[in-house]
């Protein structure tokens with residue numbers, strides 16, 4: 001369960017404190033998927049960073065399965081983030097010198113324990129599920145934009161995180177490719193029963209989600 005309680009974000013700036021989010025509260029259970037929309041600058045990326053333990057809320061709390069990552073020691077927090085949270089960004093940030101399979105395996109490199117054979121099987125299965133079995137040895141430079149984004153999705157899911165956060169995952173893709181990447185995200189979400197949150201400017205993408213949130217004027221509200 002993801003529980004967000006009265007989260008606010010204030011950035012210090014030379015011109016004084018800038019409040020971008022005020023008293024954001026919501027919860028999502030495993031198996032639930034939500035789209036998040038809002039104007040540019042409304043605080044969507046800021047919120048995702050707090051949900052993903054990349055940035056602390058100015059006030060309020062975020063817990064995942066009852067655990068507050070900011071209450072952990074720094075190394076435990078890094079492990080928590082790596083194991084529990086999957087990120088997909090608009091710019092896929094793949095390692096150029098690594099193959100598709102190696103890129104998908106990156107999050108598993110720092111994982112303690114686990115069965116290497118099982119990890120490799122899951123990574124290969126994910127590469128297949130995202131439709132890149134015949135590109136598994138390609139480096140990112142030898143992939144299309146949509147293919148790179150599918151590698152990024154497989155990488156985000158390889159540790160089977162509880163929470164998957166996507167920031168405009170289809171922002172750089174044409175409409176048909178965007179639709180297939182979105183369908184893939186939802187399909188893998190159903191298989192892994194994670195909590196999926198997708199930030200998007202695309203009404204078409206947002207409409208595919210059973211739960212919808214909108215951020216306007218520093219507030220988050222759930223759309224009916």
Ligand SMILES: Nc1ncnc2c1ncn2[C@@H]1O[C@H](COP(=O)(O)OP(=O)(O)OP(=O)(O)O)[C@@H](O)[C@H]1O
Pocket residue numbers: 011012013018020038039040041042043044045046047
């Ligand atoms: N580190 C920071 N310091 C000061 N202000 C910041 C910082 N990061 C973001 N902001 C400001 O906070 C506001 C929200 O930014 P954020 O990136 O969360 O918006 P967004 O909804 O993701 O926008 P977009 O749709 O354009 O990506 C913006 O006005 C931005 O200028």
Ligand SMILES: [Mg+2]
Pocket residue numbers: 044045046167
């Ligand atoms: Mg943003």
